[in-house]
Amino acid sequence: MSIFLATFVLGLGFIFGSFINALVYRFKYNSVKKNITKLSIVNGRSICPNCKHQLVALDLIPLLSWIYLRGKCRYCHKSISIQYPLVELITALLFLFSFIYWKNGFNLLGYFQLGIWLVILTLLITLTVYDIRWKILPSKIIYIIYPLVILNNLIVVFSSRNYSLILGYLLGFIILGGIFYLLFQVSFGKWIGGGDVRLGFLLGLLVGGPLNSILLLFIGSIVGTFLSIPFILIGKLKKKSTIPFGPFLVIGAIIVYFFGAQIINWYKSRLY
């Protein structure tokens, strides 16, 4: 593995992380003020959310600008949320992680698949940040991910010529989505939201197979429980407050996507 490529992927992660921050902000802004000057997601210039001052290149260097400006806007000196550098850092680290643990090889097709995965990953992080920030999973973003996941799966099926995988992907889709659909129906949408159901179908399709789907749910629940404990302890989470479940599902999906087979094999070897 080349250090040069790893650094490149890390840098790419910082840039995509910065894109995610812009996307989360602009997507919300556009959905609130539907008909007033739409903020273009791709072309629009970045502005300070507080004073609306246009930002220059020096303000937009991922992570470094935030550190250099000590977390304050250069123009109005209002604090810039820790969300921005944090999302950039986490995205960059997940990009690097994906590169290090990439399982589909580094030929031309492997790189193409890695590219697709990094876009899927970017959109999944966008969903996560959006869910934490605004407590909703926008269907538009979920539906954009579907064709990417299907393309990714088709490449896996046809390059391995293992056509039984198709059945596995369909089962993952039905099982994980089905479980969430049932939970949604039984609780009349109180335990989980409709967005979680749509995300469940998508992530089932991504990881594929009944075992992977159950493992995803299991890991997601454990991570969710552990991350909630500190908030419950400091009394910030009351029994009634809703916890966004999307982020935990996404964490579970990333772990299963990379290590699902290993974890299941390890578990089986302990059983027999």
Ligand SMILES: [Zn+2]
């Ligand atoms: Zn400002």
